[in-house]
Amino acid sequence: xxxxxxxxxxxxxxxxxxxxxxxxxxxxxxxxxxxxxxxxxxxxxxxxxxxxxxxxxxxxxxxxxxxxxxxxxxxxxxxxxxxxxxxxxxxxxxxxxxxxxxxxxxxxxxxxxxxxxxxxxxxxxxxxxxxxxxxxxxxxxxxxxxxxxxxxxxxxxxxxxxxxxxxxxxxxxxxxxxxxxxxxxxxxxxxxxxxxxxxxxxxxxxxxxxxxxxxxxxxxxxxxxxxxxxxxxxxxxxxxxxxxxxxxxxxxxxxxxxxxxxxxxxxxxxxxxxxxxxxxxxxxxxxxxxxxxxxxxxxxxxxxxxxxxxxxxxxxxxxxxxxxxxxxxxxxxxxxxxxxxxxxxxxxxxxxxxxxxxxxxxxxxxxxxxxxxxxxxxxxxxxxxxxxxxxxxxxxxxxxxxxxxxxxxxxxxxxxxxxxxxxxxxxxxxxxxxxxxxxxxxxxxxxxxxxxxxxxxxxxxxxxxxxxxxxxxxxxxxxxxxxxxxx
Amino acid sequence: xxxxxxxxxxxxxxxxxxxxxxxxxxxxxxxxxxxxxxxxxxxxxxxxxxxxxxxxxxxxxxxxxxxxxxxxxxxxxxxxxxxxxxxxxxxxxxxxxxxxxxxxxxxxxxxxxxxxxxxxxxxxxxxxxxxxxxxxxx
Numbered sequence: 001x002x003x004x005x006x007x008x009x010x011x012x013x014x015x016x017x018x019x020x021x022x023x024x025x026x027x028x029x030x031x032x033x034x035x036x037x038x039x040x041x042x043x044x045x046x047x048x049x050x051x052x053x054x055x056x057x058x059x060x061x062x063x064x065x066x067x068x069x070x071x072x073x074x075x076x077x078x079x080x081x082x083x084x085x086x087x088x089x090x091x092x093x094x095x096x097x098x099x100x101x102x103x104x105x106x107x108x109x110x111x112x113x114x115x116x117x118x119x120x121x122x123x124x125x126x127x128x129x130x131x132x133x134x135x136x137x138x139x140x141x142x143x144x145x146x147x148x149x150x151x152x153x154x155x156x157x158x159x160x161x162x163x164x165x166x167x168x169x170x171x172x173x174x175x176x177x178x179x180x181x182x183x184x185x186x187x188x189x190x191x192x193x194x195x196x197x198x199x200x201x202x203x204x205x206x207x208x209x210x211x212x213x214x215x216x217x218x219x220x221x222x223x224x225x226x227x228x229x230x231x232x233x234x235x236x237x238x239x240x241x242x243x244x245x246x247x248x249x250x251x252x253x254x255x256x257x258x259x260x261x262x263x264x265x266x267x268x269x270x271x272x273x274x275x276x277x278x279x280x281x282x283x284x285x286x287x288x289x290x291x292x293x294x295x296x297x298x299x300x301x302x303x304x305x306x307x308x309x310x311x312x313x314x315x316x317x318x319x320x321x322x323x324x325x326x327x328x329x330x331x332x333x334x335x336x337x338x339x340x341x342x343x344x345x346x347x348x349x350x351x352x353x354x355x356x357x358x359x360x361x362x363x364x365x366x367x368x369x370x371x372x373x374x375x376x377x378x379x380x381x382x383x384x385x386x387x388x389x390x391x392x393x394x395x396x397x398x399x400x401x402x403x404x405x406x407x408x409x410x411x412x413x414x415x416x417x418x419x420x421x422x423x424x425x426x427x428x429x430x431x432x433x434x435x436x437x438x439x440x441x442x443x444x445x446x447x448x449x450x451x452x453x454x455x456x457x458x459x460x461x462x463x464x465x466x467x468x469x470x471x472x473x474x475x476x477x478x479x480x481x482x483x484x485x486x487x
Numbered sequence: 488x489x490x491x492x493x494x495x496x497x498x499x500x501x502x503x504x505x506x507x508x509x510x511x512x513x514x515x516x517x518x519x520x521x522x523x524x525x526x527x528x529x530x531x532x533x534x535x536x537x538x539x540x541x542x543x544x545x546x547x548x549x550x551x552x553x554x555x556x557x558x559x560x561x562x563x564x565x566x567x568x569x570x571x572x573x574x575x576x577x578x579x580x581x582x583x584x585x586x587x588x589x590x591x592x593x594x595x596x597x598x599x600x601x602x603x604x605x606x607x608x609x610x611x612x613x614x615x616x617x618x619x620x621x622x623x624x625x
Contacts, residue, residue, distance in 0.1 A: 223542045246542060248506065250618075257615055278500045288536045292506040296618040300625075302513035303618050305522060309509060309549050328625050347621045 012060055015177050017077040017159060018053040026074050028401035029216050033071050036219045039064035051165050053120050062182055069183025073190055073212040079157050079179035091176045092137045106180060112148035119160040122169040155181040193238060199283050200275040202233045202264045206316055211239035214314050217417050218376040220245045224311035229298040234277030236314045241281055241289035248291040252326055257293050299327045299360045308370045317357050319380040319445050325352040354440040358392045362433035366396035369420040380413045381439060382448045390439035395431055396422040411449060501532055501594030501614035504558045508550055512602035515624055521602050523554035526561045528598035536591045543587050544577045559589040
């Protein structure tokens, strides 16, 4: 009994190499996938926290490793860890101590192979890479097969870590890992679904990486029914359909759904006649997964037959920055329209208070999600005044994750993931979504975005000067684009 | 009304009866049971969608069956649908295929959805139903 136990324990050491992107979302995605595939993965919580893209994990089966790799968009690689150390001599020592039984089968003559060296926080020259491969212990790594760079049977990775991103990289790496590649992540899917070549886009279309990430955190899978109540051009539906889910959406914007509005591409004068959400899905061969887009007001839940229907609600509600947040109404009581007026009438819309959008969204999820179904949505915040009490709660929904994507030094959006844990019928009618502290009480998000000085408690200028936040460069860009778009 | 067959890969948006099965007009202030909406089609199309028995079996318990039968009839595709669902529908491939056809393949391109109580019309234009109310109705 002892031998197989030991073997399985040794076999269980893997290293995840994350891409350096959306670092705050790594663990949320990983945990969602662990739960989705019901696999057993453990890691040392202490090894998290810094922005290092390397995470040592213990996984019992190689099959489980491949499952995670088959979905994750934030993982670049997962390798079976054969050795690691703070220096090359420590790495070599570690390789010598590794059980040869896990290595030898991969050295056989019949298997072609390649080596790759990848480093975090330093650009390495080709000659440096060649030199480092020479440092590896040739007697331990006794390869007999042929080298094949294009299509090897096995790929081996030497991974170097030069410390926290953005800091001056030291002369030598402070961690080095070596192992056999088991699985790649889904970085290729991000390239496949890039918005640059998407048929139908608008100002707020979600980029491919974040869309796929949302589908993963929402645990969207084959044969699911998924809705986006603020569907826009359907960029989130594309990501969900990629996983074999059937998708639908609603939007209050009549012109957008009919693709008659102003195009978002700089050099395009008017929208083409065949631009539609359907066309976006067809572009990737996913047309069969598209159900419908309905022009509707997301605040009107009675538009739907009252019963749980959806496996996931994946959405990006309007923040009122690049598009206005609207619902039908006039703000005046007792409006009457004559019959003549009703023909082809586009109803007047009133501003939809952001705080209310999110409460409505949670109530919608509580009613229409299946038990265990997930709601994934973006919540924009003014970083200075944000606190956890700003995130709405609902007795039927349990919060799973809350990850931040900084948009500039003042503004970020947080991806909130909730799971339905209690049937809606069990709660009292009045016991619906609540917010302890309304983040948008004093000013609309648009006001906070464009006129930060007028919002209370703002010290963003000092913040930047003190160097508390270091993402200024890209921000200016985002802000000026938005300003132009909004005239 | 006419039905035209439409090949696979049509990019034109059209309303599916699956969606119709979920929509109501209970958003109108005075309406208490705005379900099912009557379909008054002017143009219906049939396209080919891959048959996925697992998805259809998953959807069936959520489908309001009488509403689906009525909708299928109103667009001229009601033939062969049983009046009530049998218990072991998952094993009845013929039935699943028929349901797949009406839920996923028969689509309304132009027409109206009509509130059963007030007669209020919700237009389906270029395949997209417009469920917005006017400001005097909210």
